[in-house]
Each structure stands twice: as C-alpha cells, then as structure tokens.
Amino acid sequence: MDQLAALLPSGMEPxxxxxxxxxxxxxxxLTAAFGIGGxxxxxxxxxxxxxxxxxxxxHGAVQLGSNSGRAWHQRANVRLDVAKPFIVGxxxxxxxxxxxxxxxxxxxLKLLLGGFILLxxxxxxxxxxxxxxxxxxxxxxxxxxxxxxxGATGPLIAVLLARFFENDRKAxxxxxxxxxxxxxxxxxxxxxxAGFAFxxxxxxxxxxxxxxxxxxxxxxxxxxxxxxxxxxxxFRIGITLLALDLLRRGLIGLQPQI
Numbered sequence: 601m602d603q604l605a606a607l608l609p610s611g612m613e614p615x616x617x618x619x620x621x622x623x624x625x626x627x628x629x630l631t632a633a634f635g636i637g638g639x640x641x642x643x644x645x646x647x648x649x650x651x652x653x654x655x656x657x658x659h660g661a662v663q664l665g666s667n668s669g670r671a672w673h674q675r676a677n678v679r680l681d682v683a684k685p686f687i688v689g690x691x692x693x694x695x696x697x698x699x700x701x702x703x704x705x706x707x708x709l710k711l712l713l714g715g716f717i718l719l720x721x722x723x724x725x726x727x728x729x730x731x732x733x734x735x736x737x738x739x740x741x742x743x744x745x746x747x748x749x750x751g752a753t754g755p756l757i758a759v760l761l762a763r764f765f766e767n768d769r770k771a772x773x774x775x776x777x778x779x780x781x782x783x784x785x786x787x788x789x790x791x792x793x794a795g796f797a798f799x800x801x802x803x804x805x806x807x808x809x810x811x812x813x814x815x816x817x818x819x820x821x822x823x824x825x826x827x828x829x830x831x832x833x834x835f836r837i838g839i840t841l842l843a844l845d846l847l848r849r850g851l852i853g854l855q856p857q858i
Contacts (some may be wrong), residue, residue, distance in 0.1 A: 612812060619649075621807045624808040624812040625811040626814060627642045627815070628813070631666070632670050632816045632819070633826070634823075634834055636664075636755050636835065638666070639666075642659060656791075660788055664784035665812060668815075670820070671774065678778055679775045682736070682775050683778045683779060685734070685740070686737065686778075688737050690782045694745075707852075707854045710846045715847065736764075738843050739760055743783065744783050744786055744787075757783075762835070773823065
C-alpha cells in the first residue's frame, strides 16, 4: 500500500486512486456505447477527490487517453470529411485560449452549457441542419475555448456532430472521439504552457487510461449490437439528463450570488 501511495499525488489516498481507475473503465464504456456521459460523469467524480486547481487539466489528460483509444478502436467508422474542419477550428480556438483568459463564474458556464445543449437537442434551429464545414470549424473554435473553462463539452460536441450523422451511430461516436481527442490534446498543451505540473499525476493518469481502454472495448461491442432506433432514443434521453444536471448544478452555484 505504501508503494502505491508513493506513486500518487501528495495527499491522495490509495483507495481513491483505485476508485478512479475503476470508474474510468465504466465511464469509457458508457461513452463508447452511447457517445456521451462518460466525460461528465468522470469530471463529477474527480471533483469530489481532486483539488479544484487540478481537476480540469488532469481530467483532460485522462479523457485524451480515453478518446484517443476509442478513436483508434473505432477508426474504421471515422468520417474525416467532418473531423478535419473540426480539428482546424479547434486549433484556432486553442491558440486564442493561450492569450485570452476568460474569468466567468462556474455557475454561469454550467447554465449556459446546459441551456445550449437542450436548445440544440429539442429545438429545431433554422439553418443548423444545413451547417457547412466552415460553420463547423467556427463552432469547434468556440468549443475548444469553452472546454478549457468547463472541462467536459462532450455532450455539446456530440449534439453538434449528430447533425451530420442522422442515421449512422457508428460514424457519430467514432468521429466524436476524434473531435474530443483533438480538444483534450490542445487543452493539455495550453495547460502545460501555463505551467501545470502533470508529472506527479502521470502514474494515476496512465492507469486510468489503461482501464478506460478496457471499457472502450466493451462499450464498442455493445454499440455493435444496438439497433439504430434504440441508440437514437437513449442518446437523446442521455443528452437531456446531462443538460438538466448541468442546469441544476448551475442554479445551486447561483444561490449564494442571489
């Protein structure tokens, strides 16, 4: 036990590390099967045990491993014609993020994110079904910047990309994995430039990435067996529940301000 503790960040109990590693497998399986949920679930759990100043960069590193593993495992279904403009826009957004420090209250970010997800999911916005690759690049630039502030923008990315894959769940999840891999990688670069010390977290991050890949393999197998109509139903339900939870947490954070 002492040897395990020596590999962990200062102050973290071994049982917490084991819990996070196990949770990484389950949350990765969730995202691999349904395209959503795993990132936010992991962020919420890490928020209970990881110092607030470390949550977003460490979560980003874990999600980088989880999403890159899913992108590789599901690479046959990746749509590069959609992924490429998303990557270009994300790079532009990350460059802006290096120089632009936006200090917005956490409760406000959660309310904005939750509300926008519900809007995209349930309201038919004129023209969004004709979103071009140029529009996708612009949207991804904003998402890259937002990701550095709130940590988990996966549901918003999934809803946005779903406009391009109305009847292809496999392409949606695989291409979303590439999109989120890009944004988490850029996030790590930005936090590294800002001086965050990733070194002390590396053993835990590596273990969570490894267990996450195991979950990805299981979740992908579930996806293969799932009918398209079933996937679409649970995708929309899951997105809605996550958005409502973001709104709930945003309202809780707003109360002390009132």
